Amino acid sequence: MAITAKSFTFLLISSLFLVSCFCAKKAQNTFPIENGLSWTFYDYRCPKVESIIRKQLKKVFKNDIGQAAGLLRLHFHDCFVQGCDGSVLLDGSASGPSEQDAIPNLTLRAKAFEIIDDLRERVHKECGRVVSCADIVAIAARDSVYLSGGPEYDVPLGRRDGLNFATQEATLANLPPPTDNASAILRALADKNLDATDVVALSGGHTIGISHCASFTNRLYPQDPTMEETFAEDLKGICPTENSTSTTVLDIRSPNKFDNKYYVNLVKRQGLFTSDQDLYSYKKTRGIVTSFAEDESLFFEKFVVAMIKNVTAQRTDRQQRRDSCQLFGEKFRQQLSGVRGGRGSGDKVRIEMNT
Numbered sequence: 001m002a003i004t005a006k007s008f009t010f011l012l013i014s015s016l017f018l019v020s021c022f023c024a025k026k027a028q029n030t031f032p033i034e035n036g037l038s039w040t041f042y043d044y045r046c047p048k049v050e051s052i053i054r055k056q057l058k059k060v061f062k063n064d065i066g067q068a069a070g071l072l073r074l075h076f077h078d079c080f081v082q083g084c085d086g087s088v089l090l091d092g093s094a095s096g097p098s099e100q101d102a103i104p105n106l107t108l109r110a111k112a113f114e115i116i117d118d119l120r121e122r123v124h125k126e127c128g129r130v131v132s133c134a135d136i137v138a139i140a141a142r143d144s145v146y147l148s149g150g151p152e153y154d155v156p157l158g159r160r161d162g163l164n165f166a167t168q169e170a171t172l173a174n175l176p177p178p179t180d181n182a183s184a185i186l187r188a189l190a191d192k193n194l195d196a197t198d199v200v201a202l203s204g205g206h207t208i209g210i211s212h213c214a215s216f217t218n219r220l221y222p223q224d225p226t227m228e229e230t231f232a233e234d235l236k237g238i239c240p241t242e243n244s245t246s247t248t249v250l251d252i253r254s255p256n257k258f259d260n261k262y263y264v265n266l267v268k269r270q271g272l273f274t275s276d277q278d279l280y281s282y283k284k285t286r287g288i289v290t291s292f293a294e295d296e297s298l299f300f301e302k303f304v305v306a307m308i309k310n311v312t313a314q315r316t317d318r319q320q321r322r323d324s325c326q327l328f329g330e331k332f333r334q335q336l337s338g339v340r341g342g343r344g345s346g347d348k349v350r351i352e353m354n355t
């Protein structure tokens with residue numbers, strides 16, 4: 001078959017595009033990652049894990065793209081409290097309320113937990129219980145970013161699920177409130193090895209999703225002078241009192257698209273939370289906000305760096321891969337003593353230990 005000049009040019013451009021995508025993905029794989037994590041962790045154990053998750057999430061998001069925001073936030077809340085160990089998924093136990101019961105987690109979407117458990121079931125059906133809930137959450141967060149229009153990136157894998165959830169105090173101490181200003185947020189996140197660029201880039205997660213009025217009415221009553229007037233009036237219509245229970249979008253320009261419009265909002269004084277808007281008011285972070293508002297690919301690049309560099313932490317104590325992502329810690333410990341004390345049949349105890 002003869003190749004016309006037009007189709008040759010098309011083929012050449014397509015292959016150059018494919019090569020450049022490939023190089024971008026491979027380049028990421030040179031990032032330093034935490035001990036125990038690997039770029040190829042499931043290549044033999046469960047080679048289809050990422051395609052199973054991607055395929056199912058495409059279906060979920062076709063029905064409701066809002067779920068992408070719920071899954072991204074779930075990953076962030078898992079990782080910032082005792083590392084990415086799936087502990088946010090654990091139900092409460094007799095020994096106390098779970099991480100889920102702490103104030104910042106009360107607004108995590110119930111559906112996000114259901115989606116993760118459904119994904120776990122699909123993955124475990126294909127491969128057995130070799131994939132951790134924490135890895136499923138990390139892959140789902142990456143796919144949420146990508147399928148909403150954001151960057152594609154490889155996720156280092158091999159996280160283990162924790163046996164315990166954090167206390168309420170530890171959860172609160174690790175998830176800063178939206179009323180914090182930029183300098184407080186920078187201080188809190190510096191403890192996690194995140195620098196100013198990482199913090200501004202990660203805050204760009206607020207380019208998708210929604211918020212309840214209670215998270216920002218502190219800026220309406222009384223009105224925060226750094227908030228643009230028409231934007232403030234519109235928000236007062238949605239949240240007529242400080243205790244209104246309605247919700248609104250985090251990014252007024254493109255609420256469901258993962259893009260750099262969040263930073264454009266900040267430059268126009270249309271950021272929702274104090275913790276967002278102050279990134280533009282604060283001298284140390286203002287230039288970074290402006291650079292991301294002007295250059296979306298720079299934002300994507302820094303977002304990926306921050307996600308890979310800093311949101312992969314895993315605990316180093318003994319952990320396992322869970323048979324249910326929600327099963328609470330106490331029950332795990334009981335199952336564990338069954339394994340170690342040789343009380344019951346080891347075959348019946350469906351826990352895989354990382355010793």
Ligand code: HEM
Pocket residue numbers: 066068069070072073076107108109176177178179185202203204205206208209210211212213214215250273275
């Ligand atoms: C830096 C400190 C952060 C603060 C103070 C913060 C605070 C908040 C608050 C208050 C909400 C709304 C909760 C509600 O009222 O319903 C929210 C939503 C959200 N956050 Fe953050 N956040 C931070 C960082 C992040 C990071 C690092 C990411 C991800 C990379 C992220 C992703 C999201 C997403 C996607 C939503 C929307 C969730 C949904 O629609 O269900 N946030 N955040």
